[in-house]
Amino acid sequence: MASVYVVVPAGIHDPARPSGGNVYDRRVCRGLADGGWTVHELEAAGAWPWPDASARAGLALVIRGIPDGAVVVIDGLIASAVGEVLVPERSRLRLVVLVHMPLGAGPSQRGVTAPLHQGVVDTRENERAALSAAAAVVTTSAWTKDWLLDEYELRADRVHVAQPGVDAAELALGTPAGGELLCVATLTPGKGHDLLLAALATLADLPWRCLCAGSVERDRDFADDLGRLARDARFGDRVRFVGPLDGADLDLAYAQADALVLASRAETYGMVVTEALARGIPVVATSVGGLPEALGGTEDGRPGLLVPPDDPAALAAALRRWLTDARLRQRLREAALDRRATLLGWETTTARLAVVLAAAARDEPAMANAADFVTLNHAPGS
DSSP states (O other), rough: EEEEEEETTTTEEEEEEHHHHHHHHHHHHHHHHTOEEEEEEEEOOOSSSSSOOOHHHHHHHHHSSSSSTEEEEHHHHHTOOOHHHHGGGTTTTTEEEESSSOOOGGHHHHHHHOTTOOOHHHHHHHHHHHHTTTTTEESSSSHHHHHHHHHOOGGGGGGGEEOOOOOOOOOOOOOOOOOOEEOOOOSSGTTOOOOOHHHHHTTTOOOOOOEESSOOSSSSHHHHHHHHHHHHHTOGGGEEEEOOOOOOHHHHHHTTTTTTOOSOOOSOOOOOHHHHHHOOOOOEEHHHHHHHHOOOOOTTSEEEEEEOOHHHHHHHHHHHHHHHHHHHHHHHHHHHHHHHHHHHOOOHHHHHHHHHHHHHHHTHHHHOOOOGGGGOOOOOTT
């Protein structure tokens, strides 16, 4: 039976710390186990991706405890920060790094704030070393793969894409006016809630409400600033910050939404986009990173509106179009239904990852991109 060790940040099962990366790690671990792999999940304590000396030492002990020749998947938040730990292990272990977000792309790309002592140049060199030491690298979007190949000159036959899957979901009914807006994102500068509030402040003449679901703990100062911005704009109960939602509470938020809104300054994919599309909900978002990839469709048949990042006026204009043009809303809803039928499930994600792991176990590169050799087609909307 195939065996894999999966090294993840401590706390990925904590419902108070939701993130796309945590969901992805949990789902592929479960999927691999269901597919017959023996999965050894190892949690690494520390403030990843900025570990202190204790966290680095603890991770080194974890890695040294893995038997020779084992296939090891390491979450990129950990791996990209500890090249000095992984490079000496490259000949002993079959290392596979799962990159949710490139650390070397800078704080705005990561959506997190780097400590003052952590320079981007040092981060890039560390990440380059870690990824170069890996038998394979798996990214969650074609955008991320291209970024890594361009910036780090990795071997193309060792970098693969396994996009996040999405679960089947009931269609959201929507409202005639389209005024129920939903933003699902952790409150950090990278997610652009300040831009969203600035855009909404210009739409006071229109009927709308916006529910913002996301943790306020990642960057408490930024969350407090958003509260002040909302009070200054006198939104009243039109904008609500309700903290992280999951399970039935998140399902209910989607069910009551007309459109998903994301003002992100950067994204490597955007799992909430496909979660919305699985319910037939159109998306108004910034055209950054992997977001257009997640949205899918063509310019004529795109299930949403894309605007430039860091441009609240453009975001406001797109939202005004959505709120005032019934025919546009209908067209985007129809496009969302079309896109819903093409979405892939977590079975496909796991199968693509399994192709890479099997090749790593044989100490050979997976042929071309793992996605080219997976024919599973699970359409959650079917």
